[in-house]
Amino acid sequence: MIRLKHKYHAVPTECDGIKFSSKKEAAYYCTLRAMKNNGNVLFFLRQVPFHLPGGVRFVIDFVEFWADGDIRFVDTKGFKTESYRAKKRMVEELYKPVVIEEE
Numbered sequence: 001m002i003r004l005k006h007k008y009h010a011v012p013t014e015c016d017g018i019k020f021s022s023k024k025e026a027a028y029y030c031t032l033r034a035m036k037n038n039g040n041v042l043f044f045l046r047q048v049p050f051h052l053p054g055g056v057r058f059v060i061d062f063v064e065f066w067a068d069g070d071i072r073f074v075d076t077k078g079f080k081t082e083s084y085r086a087k088k089r090m091v092e093e094l095y096k097p098v099v100i101e102e103e
Helices: 023-037 082-094
Strands: 013-015 018-020 041-052 056-066 071-075 100-102
Touching: 013 023, 018 023, 023 041, 023 056, 041 082, 056 082, 082 100
Parallel strands: 071 100
Antiparallel strands: 013 018, 041 056, 056 071
């Protein structure tokens, strides 16, 4: 089997039987899982889509629901393309008060 290199050098990684598109995303998932186990995070969702005009979808990596009532929208990024920045701005404008944080 031929393994193609990712355009931005992301290395696919597996954790808990879940395939992640990068080591960074997998590591963040493991951190969230630990915070959930100690009670800081109530629960979290993975790969959450936002629907944008023109049939475009923007998928963020995590939505976190914290024990103190906070809700965080987090995308793990190693490289921010112009397309990513534009879609992020659109989501934040259309889905106020959503603010996407980057890890």
